[in-house]
Amino acid sequence: MSTGTESTAAAGLRGVVAAQSKIGDVDGEKGVLIYQGYDIHDLAEHSTFEEVVYLLWNGRLPTQSELDAHTEQLRSNYGIPAQVIELMKQFPKDADPMDVLRTAVSTLDFFDKDGHKTDRESSTRTATRITGQIGTIAAAWDRIRNGKDVVKPDSSLSIAENFLYMLRGERPDAEEARMFDIALILHADHELNASTFTTRVVAGTLAGVYGAITAGIAALAGPLHGGANTAVMKTLLEIGDLSAVDAFVDNALANKQKIMGIGHAVYRTEDPRATWLRKFSKTMAERKGESKWFEMSQRIEQLMYEKKGMYPNVDFYSASTYYLMDIPLDLYTPIFAVSRISGWTGHVLEQYENNKLIRPRAEYIGERGLKYKPISER
Ligand SMILES: CC(C)(COP(=O)(O)OP(=O)(O)OC[C@H]1O[C@@H](n2cnc3c(N)ncnc32)[C@H](O)[C@@H]1OP(=O)(O)O)[C@@H](O)C(=O)NCCC(=O)NCCS
Incomplete structure (x- = not known):
């Protein structure tokens, strides 16, 4: 689609509106971030990460019994298949934790019979599984690469507490756990950032949730984004x-x-x-x-x-x-993923709900009309 010398392509797609979403909004001028209508400061002050996950997926705050059931579902999914742990033990010990996360999350697909289903019920079940499991992978990798035993997740703990517990083998105190929980709330969603856009593009092909999330992790790893x-x-x-x-x-x-x-x-x-x-x-x-x-x-x-x-x-x-908090430097970006999984999966669910394949155009600036020359004549 050549348009002559004047470019019509928005560099980096800045300012281009590429989806309708109810999940979150960023007002860059005023410095306001909302999730499903709620200001981030209100949520950071009063909510928990688990409740925010519910909010992002369901568009409203849960009742107590809904929150209890949702939390129970997340906690019952903290464990990861033994085969995934065994596989991770084969990885080079100096592998980047984001690369490990990307690979290990991708393998979870093999163990989830719903992994390729895109209906709301199945994909929510898969979203719940990955959200429960992703922190376990990140913490387990740090133990494995340091030659330590993997700490089994504790389903009596919140996602924030459990992550720090699995990483250190000791429970964090209440103040640290709450700070970490709020950090997870703060990183949960950020509208159509690079990795979330990536997950929507992949989900838009009706590929399964794991494919979309694996791609999102790859995008998050870059130093201009989560890195x-x-x-x-x-x-x-x-x-x-x-x-x-x-x-x-x-x-x-x-x-x-x-x-x-x-x-x-x-x-x-x-x-x-x-x-x-x-x-x-x-x-x-x-x-x-x-x-x-x-x-x-x-x-x-x-x-x-x-x-x-x-x-x-x-x-x-x-x-x-x-x-x-004594967290190794290269785990900061995986921690971002432990939180952003909630926004990614929220956007994937939303994309499936009213799907249209995402397929923009490129402004062609190359040559046209060239004739093929045999290799001997070039
Ligand atoms: C996040 C980021 C990519 C935003 O990019 P952007 O809005 O497209 O802005 P640009 O990269 O086009 O930068 C605009 C100008 O500000 C400068 N600039 C942007 N971020 C800068 C930074 N962190 N330090 C110094 N200069 C910076 C650019 O060099 C550019 O200057 P120029 O106009 O003289 O060339 C950019 O600010 C950045 O790379 N920051 C550091 C990485 C980072 O923290 N990423 C996490 C984002 S949550």
Whole structure:
């Protein structure tokens, strides 16, 4: 579809509305994020991750008995097939956890008789299974690669508590568990971000839920998307000290290098998720008596605002929060997936409900009318 010299293609599809959805909305000018009509601050203050999963899938808050049944369903799905654990034990120990997650989630398909069904009931059952299981995979991989026994999930615990428990072999205390639970709420959905769009494109072909989620995990792994949280902590470690922040930022900007965790494709003001994570980073700094990472982050935030008018995104303060929770750097993005699975599956269910194959056009800018030349004449 060539249109001459003027391009009609929106670079990066910015501003293109590619789906109707009731799941979530981002107002980038005002810095407002809503899930199914509820403001993220309201949910972070009062809800739990399990309840938010229900909300995203069903479009309304549950009654107590609905929430109990939904939570029970999620918890009864924490376990993963022994074959998947055995398979993971064969992977190279230095494999990237996002690659492991992508591969292991894909294999769950073999053990789910509903995996390729796209009716609401079956696909919700599959969504429940993956949402219960994904954290178990991420935590199990960290144990396996470190030569430790895999910790069996505890179905008396919430998804947040259970994840930290399986990772460390010890239950988190109530304050840490609640912070982690809120972090999961904050990452649950974000409208048509790159990975969610990916899941909808795959679901739009009527491929099964596992295919859509596997593709979503692949998209999330990139450093311009979910991979940014790990990159932020690497940057902080590289800078090393508060006194070195100014020079680092100046140098990065002079060399047109991006500071990870800063800027957003939609927000033009404070990302409301960063407001909570900034608070958690500070709380963890106080809990651990180690304020350096929080102070360095604050200074970067201040400089980027002064010099570029840019704000931190969700990944910026989650980095120092997770670091002080003693979570390995390369698990930050898998944790994002442990939460975002709820939004991905919500969008997949929504896509199936009123499906139309997603098939945009490309603006062709190549040549036309060339004639095939035998290889001996080229
Ligand atoms: C998220 C992101 C991809 C948004 O991209 P975008 O809205 O398309 O903005 P662009 O990448 O086109 O950047 C616009 C300008 O701001 C600059 N910029 C954007 N993010 C920047 C950052 N983190 N640090 C320094 N400069 C940045 C770009 O270099 C560009 O400058 P230019 O106009 O002089 O070329 C981008 O801000 C980024 O790469 N941030 C770092 C990675 C990150 O944290 N990702 C997680 C997102 S939740």
